[in-house]
Amino acid sequence: MTASLDTRLGALLRNHPARLITSHGTVDDASLAARIEHAAEWLLRSGLSRVASRLDNGAAWCVLDLALRRIGGVHVPLPTFFSNVQVRHALATSGAQCVMTEMQAEMPSGAEALVGFLDDDNLACWRVAPTTEAPVLPPGTACITYTSGTTGHPKGVCLDAATLMAVAASLVEASSAVSPRRHLCLMPLSTLLENVAGLYAALLADAAIAVPSLSEIGYTGASGLHVPTLLQCLHRYQPESVILVPQLLLALVMAAEQGAPLPASLRYIAVGGGRVGPSLLARAQALGLPVFEGYGLTECGSVVALNRPGATRAGSVGKVLPHARVVIVEGEICVQGAKALGYLGDVSLPAGPIHTGDLGYLDPDGFLYITGRRKHVFITAFGRNVSPEWVESELLAQSAIAQAVVWGEGRADNVAVLVPRQPGTSDDALIHAIAEVNAQLPDYARISRMVRATAPFSVAEGLLTANGRPRRDAVLARYTDEIESSYRHIPLFSTSGVPA
Structure with a gap:
């Protein structure tokens, strides 16, 4: 000692x-x-x-x-x-x-x-x-x-x-x-x-x-x-x-x-x-x-x-x-x-x-x-640097959202992969939560698209670290198809951050 x-x-x-x-x-x-x-x-x-x-x-x-x-x-x-x-x-x-x-x-x-x-x-x-x-x-x-x-x-x-x-x-x-x-x-x-x-x-x-x-x-x-x-x-x-x-x-x-x-x-x-x-x-x-x-x-x-x-x-x-x-x-x-x-x-x-x-x-x-992690910062199609931790922390302060990963590398707008706090939470409730967050964010950091995760991110599935942080590369890889599909549709939110 x-x-x-x-x-x-x-x-x-x-x-x-x-x-x-x-x-x-x-x-x-x-x-x-x-x-x-x-x-x-x-x-x-x-x-x-x-x-x-x-x-x-x-x-x-x-x-x-x-x-x-x-x-x-x-x-x-x-x-x-x-x-x-x-x-x-x-x-x-x-x-x-x-x-x-x-x-x-x-x-x-x-x-x-x-x-x-x-x-x-x-x-x-x-x-x-x-x-x-x-x-x-x-x-x-x-x-x-x-x-x-x-x-x-x-x-x-x-x-x-x-x-x-x-x-x-x-x-x-x-x-x-x-x-x-x-x-x-x-x-x-x-x-x-x-x-x-x-x-x-x-x-x-x-x-x-x-x-x-x-x-x-x-x-x-x-x-x-x-x-x-x-x-x-x-x-x-x-x-x-x-x-x-x-x-x-x-x-x-x-x-x-x-x-x-x-x-x-x-x-x-x-x-x-x-x-x-x-x-x-x-x-x-x-x-x-x-x-x-x-x-x-x-x-x-x-x-x-x-x-x-x-x-x-x-x-x-x-x-x-x-x-x-x-x-x-x-x-x-x-x-x-x-x-x-x-x-x-x-x-x-x-x-x-x-x-x-x-x-x-x-x-x-x-x-x-x-302000964020150097290796996590992504650059939007408009050349704006976004630290996903900043946006995710605001999403996680919403009672409807338990886990979140935000991404928008090279894109005109950003997507969030979300896990609701309760399985029965409706998409409308998640959209409302995103709107609450968007109201506090500058336009380049706002969420325009949403992917609802099929299950909570977990250590066993390799989507969560031992101390509870999402393995964002693994999450994005798991939901690649859903993310790409979201970008083939009209955004859920307008550029002003409110539901379209």
Whole structure:
């Protein structure tokens, strides 16, 4: 464990009444420290230092992660929504010696035998079937986190503990104006953002951390969400801070607009992981929700910039955090400072700043704005550049639309491939939603044509990344015929953006 976190944990042994809060009860500082120490000793006795986990959110996840920090080991967190193929790939490419699961879980794909149990935390340890010689990791690797990448195989990013703690410390500073005392982990802890901001930053801030299971939060499968269960979870744990992806924020906003009460305890709602449409942020603010949009990427240890109380600007993702520096090179956002050690299979990242592939700019006051992805921008037949993420974020703020991919390369107007939020949603309802969005867009970015997807984009079908973003090339390839057919007919919308 790094000196900063180790020292901080030592200072926290003041019998905090509810350091970790679960559906089964609370874990105070002394109990947490004892469980971390026991797990660390067990790992050392077992000769395990490169450990994968496939665990639900809960105290055991936190204990295992912090025990690995204690012994200077490597944690390879695997999301529970990874497919068996993705799990085998991650275990093979990381060189993990074992994978930890809940005791009642079946042997995971890629494992070959049960090693033993870490009884105090109800964890089973499975030996990983060796395939090749374990890959050499960059010196100092503490975490291998897998990103969705652009193919079906996730990509392993190696990070050191000092980088993770630098980001966590910046996040503590960013929230210091409200100093949340209880954080609720609503994202999987296997997600780097929740690991750093929900666990490390909360520990450094001396806050309590609620870690309910994913099912208690309301997740169903890889991307489903039962909103009434989510609301029950919020009221049960009464958090002061949470981290949301845009779709979770939309779910809360829609529920509140329909009269569902939200906890009055909420003081800091950070949202990231994808572009948030200005209209959705405006709706959240109209409800009085303390929402602060941020921006980051795995290669930079997670969060790079964040709006915060007293330093917020509409349309921006906030000011750059102290551990990072941003420069704009030919319109592309490049980040210096905190940096991953490298990717699995590579010795290190190229020297110099990280070229994010994101387009944006800094205003005179230092607020960062994201305008799109360089590789996703398409050019219309009239020579106008369109960032599809911008239009898609506005479409996704409509209650009728669950998923969207926008395209118009070389065309006189643009088409949207849409997945309705409910199977029974009529085409007329989708057309009305598009009209609402078109009213807020310049003419070159408006949607003129619509293709209704035959099924939701999913990971299993190869149309969705592991973290829920559409694989736009795959979606466009799947619906090529329907898109071409739409262009052979009169547009649904006029150039003014209203139904024709």
